[in-house]
Amino acid sequence: xxxxxxxxxxxxxxxxxxxxxxxxxxxxxxxxxxxxxxxxxxxxxxxxxxxxxxxxxxxxxxxxxxxxxxxxxxxxxxxxxxxxxxxxxxxxxxxxxxxxxxxxxxxxxxxxxxxxxxxxxxxxxxxxxxxxxxxxxxxxxxxxxxxxxxxxxxxxxxxxxxxxxxxxxxxxxxxxxxxxxxxxxxxxxxxxxxxxxxxxxx
Amino acid sequence: xxxxxxxxxxxxxxxxxxxxxxxxxxxxxxxxxxxxxxxxxxxxxxxxxxxxxxxxxxxxxxxxxxxxxxxxxxxxxxxxxxxxxxxxxxxxxxxxxxxxxxxxxxxxxxxxxxxxxxxxxxxxxxxxxxx
Numbered sequence: 419x420x421x422x423x424x425x426x427x428x429x430x431x432x433x434x435x436x437x438x439x440x441x442x443x444x445x446x447x448x449x450x451x452x453x454x455x456x457x458x459x460x461x462x463x464x465x466x467x468x469x470x471x472x473x474x475x476x477x478x479x480x481x482x483x484x485x486x487x488x489x490x491x492x493x494x495x496x497x498x499x500x501x502x503x504x505x506x507x508x509x510x511x512x513x514x515x516x517x518x519x520x521x522x523x524x525x526x527x528x529x530x531x532x533x534x535x536x537x538x539x540x541x542x543x544x545x546x547x548x549x550x551x552x553x554x555x556x557x558x559x560x561x562x563x564x565x566x567x568x569x570x571x572x573x574x575x576x577x578x579x580x581x582x583x584x585x586x587x588x589x590x591x592x593x594x595x596x597x598x599x600x601x602x603x604x605x606x607x608x609x610x611x612x613x614x615x616x617x618x619x620x
Numbered sequence: 621x622x623x624x625x626x627x628x629x630x631x632x633x634x635x636x637x638x639x640x641x642x643x644x645x646x647x648x649x650x651x652x653x654x655x656x657x658x659x660x661x662x663x664x665x666x667x668x669x670x671x672x673x674x675x676x677x678x679x680x681x682x683x684x685x686x687x688x689x690x691x692x693x694x695x696x697x698x699x700x701x702x703x704x705x706x707x708x709x710x711x712x713x714x715x716x717x718x719x720x721x722x723x724x725x726x727x728x729x730x731x732x733x734x735x736x737x738x739x740x741x742x743x744x745x746x747x748x749x750x751x
Contacts, residue, residue, distance in 0.1 A: 435672035449727050449729070450727070451726075451727070451730065452726065452727055453632075453716055453724050453725065453726035454724065454726070455717075455718065455722050456722060456723045456724070456725070457717065457722065459719065459722075462651075474679065478740070482699045483734045511744065525743075534736075535661070564710075565716075567710065567719065568717075569712055569717070569718030569737065584712065584715075584736060584737070585736075586717070599716070599717070599724075601715030601736070602715065602736075603715070603717065603732045603733060603734050603735075604730075604732075605730055605732070607730075608729050608730055611729075
């Protein structure tokens with residue numbers, strides 16, 4: 419009888435331990451693959467026109483319990499930009515239903531060529547409901563870029579447009595904090611894992 | 621001798637396990653992304669903690685050679701790089717940007733190569749190879 423009671427107690431305890439252990443694992447913050455700046459830069463006061471939505475100001479900062487992914491690039495980019503946007507698409511596809519909690523925006527650093535006719539189609543060929551941010555006010559673009567830590571140069575050399583830019587990808591939380599920077603070359607799998615971890619923390 | 625009722629046995633076991641689980645999880649409650657600079661410096665892998673001193677930007681403007689990081693770094697998966705910027709301006713350090721007064725840290729999660737401009741090395745570039 420004692421053995422039966424002890425076994426029953428053990429069964430009950432194990433039943434309790436399983437979810438407790440699972441909860442313990444869930445509480446452990448995952449080490450992010452991206453770079454974290456301290457203090458976290460605040461970008462929530464900044465905005466750029468969203469030409470995918472009639473030029474409405476698009477404020478940086480995710481909706482509550484969501485995450486915002488932001489990229490700065492240009493449509494004539496031969497390698498870094500399409501690779502990064504394709505990786506974002508793959509990461510979101512692998513994320514499953516949680517992808518609905520992620521909003522994507524790409525801001526052009528080459529607004530003279532990335533017009534209203536070009537940019538939304540380019541961005542949304544990777545992520546269908548992504549936002550296309552464009553301003554011809556270089557002061558405004560510089561302010562946003564500097565806060566995110568983006569560097570870019572667009573120059574005309576011998577009649578050719580030459581563009582240089584940092585290729586990082588950024589995540590902004592629902593408090594307007596830039597919570598992680600992914601250097602170009604971060605795999606789509608690491609992006610997905612980081613996004614999952616960040617969504618758990620929101 | 622009075623036998624403890626089954627419910628009491630189970631309760632005792634549950635309490636013990638809950639306490640043990642809580643103890644095992646202690647310290648993991650803070651899911652904040654904020655990085656404490658001192659902790660970050662401690663966390664840096666050997667040879668991967670760098671400090672950009674105050675006045676670095678002025679030295680660059682004056683044409684002085686500045687070499688705070690090497691032109692290339694070979695690291696392993698799991699290594700952590702920490703860069704503290706004590707200067708009054710932000711600096712591009714290869715794939716990283718570290719603003720004035722900021723500390724940036726990254727744990728390399730996967731093999732690969734990261735390349736970017738570097739304002740604190742004469743070559744103007746930093747390559748990080750992760751194996």
